[in-house]
Every structure is written in C-alpha cells, then in structure tokens.
Amino acid sequence: MTTQVYFRPRSLAEALGLLDEHGPAMLVMAGGTLAMPLINKGISRPEKVMGLRQAGLDYVRRVDGGVHIGAAAPLSQVRTMSGVPMLAEAVKNIAGWAVQNMGTAGGNLFAPPPAGDLAVALLALDAQVKVASYRRGERMIPLDEFFTGFLTNCLALDELVVEIQVSKPAGKTVLLKYGRLYTNTPAIVSVAVRLVANDGKADDVRVALNAVGPHPFRARQAEAALRGVALQAENIAVASNTAAAECEPFTDPIASADYRRRMVGVFVQRALAQAVA
C-alpha cells in the first residue's frame, strides 16, 4: 500500500483532531528521521501519515533557568537555544548535522537504543513530558515513567507528545557518550549524571543510562548507593559497579553486551568523578 494521504496540521488542536479521527491507522511523525527510512524501505506501509512540522510545536522557550521544548523542535534548535548545557551536549552527540536539523526533541523519545540519547540527559534533569488527547486534554508524565519497554511507552493511542519541560537544573551535570568515533556514532553507552553535593556528600543524584537497556533509564540502585554517602573514590566505585550490575545491555554490531556492561562501570565512574571534581 502506498501512502494515500499526508496530513500537515497547522495547529495542535488540528493534529489532535486528526489523531482522534483516524486513530492508530495513521502514522505520526515529526522530523521523519525514524519513520521515513522505514517507509522508503517498505518496512512501514502506512495508508495515512501525519507530519507535525507545521503544528506549532517547534519552539524552544527558556523558562526560569529551565526550558520548555516543543515536541517538534528540531534537535539543532535544542542544541543552540535551550540554555541547558547538558542538552546541548546530548544533541551534539546525536547523528550528524543534517539529521540534527530534521530530527526532533519529541521524536527522539521514540528512537530505539542505542539511539535516543536526548532522553538520557532529560532523565538526569527530571524532565516532564506533556502529552495531549483530543477528548481528554493534557497530562504531565515524568519522563522516568514514560518508557515501558523496547519501543513501548505509556502514551495512549489518542495521545501526542506535545512538550518536554525541564526545570532549572540543580547541581552539577556531566554527560558522557562512549562510541567508536568522536562524532556521529551510535552509543556503546551514554551516561548522564546530575549531582547535588552538600558537605562532601551526595544530597541528590541522578544516574541515567542509554544503550544498555530496552530504553533510556535511571540506574536507581546506583543512585541509592550514592545518596547521603561521602563522595569518595570507594563509594563512587561501589555505585559504578552497581550501575554495571543493574543495567540490561544487549549485543549489536557496535558492541557486545558484556563489553557494554564493563563500559557502564567505567563511564559511570568517570562521570561521577567529573561531577565531584
């Protein structure tokens, strides 16, 4: 089946109405960097497609030291305009320039690991995802609760991701992506750390990982191992080993599961050491 219709709604209301009318038979895309390759190869053969580029969701608004990012904001815009260094760093490491111009912040949440590295930074920043439905209005979902498995999430069939919200980050943030090249490379592991230290102890800490599980996730056991303890080398080593133990790495042409697990230990340790320094 070739695509019979390509909808380009001019507002969020129109987009939600189209989704309500056509339901899951309609493929939703923003930048098209995930959907168009599948359509070009005939793997995905949607009868109806909706593109969100014109729906008024391509904004990046700084708000009180934080940022509200429209779901269809190009990654390149997030890189230059968010005002949040860790988000800029995350985008810098996603694909190449042209893909950053096309891929979107919201769309990146739907990229399967090892892709989808924006979320690892967003998780460390306690991002919230605003979703909306034509009939039920809006709701906020902590990004931490958004992902439910490989290529699955808690979005209902009639809902669209509308916006990603990040509050002014407290503490020090570090993002490390380890791949085979310096730029434009799939992750062996991506680590995002945010550390609020008080009196040499970890008051509040986030350790987020990607490419070592079915979706970007927080290494909660590693976070727990750090909370309230002195930020010394031995405690950081314990947390790093904990993260390596709790991740669920996979083997792909980039790296083996075993290697990925070892690199989680190395790169969580490095990220934490940089955050403490």
Add this chain to the structure above:
Amino acid sequence: MASKIITFTLNGHETEVMVKPLTTLAKALREKLGFTATKCGCYEGNCGSCTVIVNGEPVLSCILPVEEVEGQSVLTLEGITPSVGLHPLQQAFQENFAVQCGFCTPGMLMISKALLDKNPHPTQAEIREALSGNLCRCTGYDPIIVAVEQVAASTNTNQGGTHE
C-alpha cells in the same frame, strides 16, 4: 488522495512539481524535475549523499517529504555550479583528489557549502564534525577535509555561488 502541486524555490527559480503524498524531495528533484546531481545512497538518512540546503540549513532530501518544502528555498548542487567553470569547492575537490567514484560528492559539496556559509573559517575539527554525517567509501576523507580547508583558507570564500 490525488497528487498535488507543490511550489517552492529551487536554486533561485520558482518551481512547481506534481507529486503523490509523501513523495520525497530527492525523488521529486531527480525523477520529476530532472535535477539529478542529488544522489540517494541509503534512503535512510545515514549516508548524506542526498544532502541539499533548505533555507540555509542542510537536510537529507531522501527522507524529507517534498510537501515540507512548500514555499521554501531549496539549493542543490546544480544551484551552486556556475554556468562556466566550477564553484571553489568543486575546484578544490578536483585539485585535491577528493573525488573518486563521485557518488558522495554532491552531498559532500552541499554540506561543505552550508558549513562555509555559516562559518567561513572553520577549524579542522569543525569541518570533521559538519561532514560526519556524509559517508565516503573511496577517499578516506582526508582529501575532502583538505579541500574544504583550502577553500576556507582562501579569502574568496563567499564568491562563486550563483545563488544565495
């Protein structure tokens, strides 16, 4: 749904093309409009050979529905090639043996053009980052980097484009 007519500016000229829904810009350029400099290597946004410039920004035309460039300004390799002679980037690619089979070259030239338009004197690291989404299986990349550096080092960076 039936085909529809999309209007956009192609290399400085108002252009109309009639396409079926979700036709890519690359396909419209190559198969409908006869602008075949733009190449399609992978059809999935990995190789960069289909890179064109839309409103000053490089994008991948093989994964961009042509409906999305309605009313926009599209620049392809045809648009920067002078009617006589070569664009400085083309000249530098030729002189530095930055072309072998030539399939990646249109994309390499367009991403390099986009880079030099925004940043006339990039560092080598900036060139490598900008070109990182464009694959070349022949040259080993170094001659391409050298060619872009050579153009950047010349003071006439902004000369030679026939449009924009």
